[in-house]
Amino acid sequence: MLEELPDKRKAILDAMESVVPEEFRAEAEDLLEVYREDRIGLVLLLEFYSHLPESREDWIREVRVINRQRGIFLLAAITSHEMYQYLVSSEGIEFQGRVTDGFLADELIDFFGYDSAEAFKAVCAAADTLLVYEPLQLDEDICPACHAVAGEYHELGCPVEICPWCGGQLIHCDCRYEKLGLDAISSEEELQQFEVLLEEQGRLPYSREQRPSFADDGPNSVFD
Numbered sequence: 001m002l003e004e005l006p007d008k009r010k011a012i013l014d015a016m017e018s019v020v021p022e023e024f025r026a027e028a029e030d031l032l033e034v035y036r037e038d039r040i041g042l043v044l045l046l047e048f049y050s051h052l053p054e055s056r057e058d059w060i061r062e063v064r065v066i067n068r069q070r071g072i073f074l075l076a077a078i079t080s081h082e083m084y085q086y087l088v089s090s091e092g093i094e095f096q097g098r099v100t101d102g103f104l105a106d107e108l109i110d111f112f113g114y115d116s117a118e119a120f121k122a123v124c125a126a127a128d129t130l131l132v133y134e135p136l137q138l139d140e141d142i143c144p145a146c147h148a149v150a151g152e153y154h155e156l157g158c159p160v161e162i163c164p165w166c167g168g169q170l171i172h173c174d175c176r177y178e179k180l181g182l183d184a185i186s187s188e189e190e191l192q193q194f195e196v197l198l199e200e201q202g203r204l205p206y207s208r209e210q211r212p213s214f215a216d217d218g219p220n221s222v223f224d
């Protein structure tokens with residue numbers, strides 16, 4: 001996956017060249033402009049334009065949110081021909097078929113909290129009422145780095161998470177070493193031990209007051 005946003009934008013523009021009909025190029029590029037600083041949006045555009053679901057010219061008019069849970073989005077890409085669903089996080093993307101089929105794997109039905117496959121189908125049938133996907137950097141209720149929603153825990157290793165012991169930045173303070181009595185965390189086991197201590201102490205969920213001014217840091221883990 002391309003790490004830098006300008007690289008992603010360039011790759012999307014390159015991919016658009018061969019698949020977006022000339023007369024719609026400007027509109028397709030307008031959407032890229034909307035999501036120019038948004039990782040999730042760019043991941044979706046790059047995936048769509050690099051691997052078109054069907055082999056015919058097409059372009060995305062609009063992106064809507066079917067659901068979102070803990071930084072994982074189920075998005076509808078509305079194109080000039082179809083509506084496709086994608087599972088997207090800052091970690092990656094998976095194509096999930098057409099919205100019009102109203103189908104999602106059972107584990108995802110559970111994950112997103114639908115009562116049944118039928119309940120999900122009903123949501124898909126009313127896809128025109130779904131909210132438009134807003135670029136994350138503008139949405140103050142979402143952690144700009146790990147995309148936790150206000151009230152949810154950050155992804156462990158998120159640079160925005162605040163340490164419940166010292167009030168500093170959890171990935172930068174020394175509390176993890178002090179609490180574990182270690183000089184370094186060098187195994188998955190030690191990391192898990194720390195997570196247990198952290199949960200006992202009480203992790204601080206995301207809230208908009210935590211928004212940093214350095215929003216472009218990405219969910220990089222210092223624990224590995």
Ligand SMILES: [Zn+2]
Pocket residue numbers: 143144145146147148154155158159160161206
């Ligand atoms: Zn976060």
Ligand SMILES: [Zn+2]
Pocket residue numbers: 163164165166167168169170173174175176
């Ligand atoms: Zn600390």
